Amino acid sequence: MSALPAENVRQIEPQALVTMTPMDMLARAVQSGADLDMIEKLMNLQERWEAGNARKAFEESLAKAKGEIPVITRNASGHNSKKYADFAAIAKVIDPILARHGLSYRFRTTQTDKISVTCVLFGHGHSEETTLSGPADASGSKNAIQAIGSTLTYLQRYSLVQALGLAAAEDDDGGAAAPGGVISLEQVEQLLALADEVEADKEAFARYFKVDGIAQLKAKDFDRAIAAMNKKRAK
Known part of the structure; x- marks a missing residue:
């Protein structure tokens, strides 16, 4: 058998693999007249796919942010002169770092027989929560409002520290x-x-x-x- 002339030989280029997202499948299903049950399943799949990507982006950003957060110096003195990093000191260090990686935090508070504070760490469409609870701090000569405020400040600080896995260093004067x-x-x-x-x-x-x-x-x-x-x- 004689070979074909070179001009009649067509080079077949390898086709790149095309990854279909759940949204692509949903669009095709709608175009092909899929029933409502199939469309709902694909919509649920799309939501899970988006949530998974959001969680992955959140975790990657959090890991990078934590790699940039230094050990925070304990700048305040509390009970028995024990030193700790107050909320202002923590926020001053971490806020710009978190913002640089698309992350932020907020607090949610409830009160029954105890005060509960939830630190919500969020970014990239995903959030994670850390909740701590405790009684009003009635130590010293605090009135009822001051006792609640003291506990709120304490729980906000510690829930944020736990959410980020922060470490605090003693202020050793250099x-x-x-x-x-x-x-x-x-x-x-x-x-x-x-x-x-x-x-x-x-x-x-x-x-x-x-x-x-x-x-x-x-x-x-x-x-x-x-x-x-x-x-x-x-x-």
Whole structure:
């Protein structure tokens, strides 16, 4: 058998696989006159598909945000002079980081025999809740309203800390800059800005320094990290 002339040979290009979403299937079902039961099933499938994508985007953003949140210094003194990070200190650090990753939070409060506060962490169409409860704080000379307010503040702070899995460091008057400590918030912001400037892979960078995120970088490694970023800029 003789071969066909080259001009008669048509090259068959491989066809790219087309992934159909539930919405695509729903549109085809409507066009083909599918019954109501099938349309409802496809609509439910679409809702689950969207919810799954929203949860995935939320979890990815939360992981990145937590990698940038530094250990928060305990700036206030409470019972028995025990130090803690108050709500203002926590919010000052985490709010811009969460916002940068499309995340935010709010609180929902109920009161029966106890006061309950729910921290709702949300973003990308998904939300997760953490609820804590406790009695009104009647210690000291607080009146009834002050006792409720004290408990609300306490529960808001701790529900937010639990929702994000935050850690708080003792304020050791500069000790955080010691060889075993982590970098300061200002140093975190400096590294993040430099990473964005040189388009560095922040997750790979953290892995190189064997930490979960840039905010957990050891103070002793800061100069080396800056040098590594600048070296990438020079390439």
